[in-house]
Amino acid sequence: METRADAGVLAPEFLRVTGRRKELADTWTLELEPRAEFPFRPGQFNMVYVFGFGEVAISISGDPAAPGKLVHTVRAVGKLTTALCASKAGAQLGIRGPFGTSWPVDEAAGGDVVLVAGGLGLAPLRPAVYRILAEREKFGRVTLLYGARSPETVLYRAELRRWARAGIDVRVTVDAADARWRGNVGVVTRLIDQAAVTAGATAAFVCGPEIMMRFAVSSLTQRGIPTDRISVSMERNMKCAVGFCGHCQYGPEFICRDGPVFPFRRIEHLFRIREL
Amino acid sequence: MAQSGRREPAPAGDICAHRRCTLGYSFRDATLIPHLALPHPGRTAVRMNATSGHHVLPVSRLGDLFSALRSAGWNLAGPRIRDGAIVYDELETAADLPAGWTDEQAPGKYGLKKRGDGALFGYVVGPHSWKKYLFPPTVRMWSATKTADGMEVEVPQPAAPPTAFIGVRACELAAIAVQDKVFLGSGFVDPVYKARRDNIFLVAVNCGQAGGTCFCSSMNTGPKARGGFDIALTEILEDGHRFLLESGSERGERLVALLAAPAASDADRSAADAAVARAVSMMGRTMETSGVKELLQRNYEHPRWDHVAARCLACTNCTMVCPTCFCSTVEDVPNLSLDRSDHVRTWDSCFTSDFSYIHGGSVRPSVKSRYRQWMVHKLSTWHDQFASSGCVGCGRCITWCPTGIDITEEVREIRASDGANT
Ligand code: SF4
């Protein structure tokens, strides 16, 4: 592990917001302009600082091949994220990062890939999708299974269609919908049963609420995918992102440093423990 | 926080002959001035090739050690009595030490008592630990200021007043080594901790007695300091009140040389050994540590956690007094005109429900899960993270727990019914 002693590890750099798009009623995508290129790996996150409010860990949801732009999709749930979502073009946000581990996209080349997302969990997976599409021919069957609460909360709707045209088997389901919805209704694990998910050289990337990940992993393992080929992204309270504040501990792991993306096998034994 | 310029050594006229002195200090000063002291971050004691002889200093001359440190530019911090407890605070002279006092400690109990002799270090550790100096309870990390064309971040130069810690116990040296791993040795370096850590002089004291909640022998951290200090003292009370001096670094050795203290006799040495042996025999608590890492990680569902949860108030005392606990939170404090906001780091505790708050709820809503997190971390997952125990056996968490919860007893109970399940 590299050692970073510069003050920048704990202090942010201010970047200008260049774009803001409303995704859902409470969810916005912000684009920032880095001073220099901002390279990152799919699945990594930044600490985003809003003046006077503080910092919050947000996954990077942009294209790793376009490091001239920094993209975050944020849901307004508290004061800080509400203020963050309200940042208009021209506003300045503090950025520290990127931090953490990433989706093993390169390791998945040569085989099939199944991406399973729940709710806003699609955002940290989007850079992996971009990366796969950039070299689509390197992968076998690529399947994206996405569960949202309702048709109104389906994130990146236009892109989902685009990805489907670009050679990804995209399947969406919602927990509940009225008669106008003609797609799937039910939990995302049902899609795993529907889709042509097979074992073999298949890698699975799973991101969403823990309960959803638990069911998704169990469906995937039933399909014969070993737990070291399944990656999950974990989320915990984080104050520092460098292993000092102690908040993100998950048994022996620091989510900020050892995660957020883990091979499921590594944390399998922790996943069963309540209130860890 | 401006650095106190007080007692900074002034460059002397003659050029230093010492190869590590690049600032033109006299040879004598160069061995002692704080900011030249450390060749490596986080490593105070420069290991010496040969064991230097032990020296002996009569109690009447302890003040000379203090003066030598002060004239070399060190502020002194050490034990003194405040509000009925022995705490760490600034010391002016050796007369500030709690002469003739001792402490009585038991689960949930602490009190001071007269000893009937003039011992200066005749007590063990109190509610403070040295972490308050190295990892300050509150520190401004940076500030953001609105400017004409955007935002500016100002990172303060970390304040690091050169400080000599007087009376550091063996368990506390171990605790400093543990926090070194957290803040300096695990990939990222905390600039606040590093600046302070690089600017201390460690005067250890080997314990001549142990307290009712001490278990350093079990944790293999004491009661004798084995390294990581500049000078170690052993207080000898029999046949003349005196101190055995041992240096643990080059600069410690030079300081001892400055004192021109006579070499210790065999009698001095065996009296010092006897003092440490007495401490070992008085150890108030024990903990069986073999396999404790695995023991706790396979007993996450043990019914004992419910038992302890029924007694724990989640008051956070144990984490505040623990010399290794390192958790912190940050708060943003904007000024009134809202053009500047300070990012302030403060100690935090895994015993609060807020600590694990995410998406509208706490990951650890029950006290049971929080005590379990704390204790499993201290004794078990710490090994995974930092290749050492997070507990040094100082006993503070036992003494300062209002309901007297005893970490050694909790381990014993779980071990006794290993594998029990709720
Ligand atoms: S856990 Fe308790 S005994 Fe161990 S180092 Fe911390 S305060 Fe001391």
Ligand code: SF4
């Ligand atoms: S164990 Fe004791 S000191 Fe620690 S939080 Fe519980 S009641 Fe407080």
